[in-house]
């Protein structure tokens with residue numbers, strides 16, 4: 200199974216950025232955690248992060264035909280981006296939306312998610328374990344290739 204993990208803007212600042220909300224773990228250690236989780240589970244995982252909406256759209260399009268599942272934390276683009284929604288719909292790759300924080304308990308604008316309509320599940324408020332929960336959903340769905 201091939202899984203692409205996409206992180207949007209400011210997630211490269213994990214560990215530095217509002218640690219009371221997002222925790223002290225860095226982006227590098229998040230990637231390490233995901234990679235070690237996938238090791239031995241027969242999952243080929245690739246983690247990518249960009250601060251640019253168009254780059255995220257490009258990566259979703261490039262995944263077409265070669266990736267079995269997308270785990271996506273679009274960061275602030277969650278709440279604004281029709282382009283990411285359309286890209287996920289265009290490729291029809293099963294996607295799980297992840298948020299480190301409990302977005303439903305924060306500002307009203309964070310309660311809106313455009314990408315959610317193209318996702319099979321949403322995980323919020325589980326810290327970085329949410330990424331592993333998302334991968335687990337793909338494993339349980341048996342999208343093995």
Ligand code: DQA
Nearest residue numbers: 209272274275298299300309
């Ligand atoms: C976030 C929540 C978003 O509202 C915010 O803009 C982020 C991170 C999260 O992981 O909790 O950048 O997606």
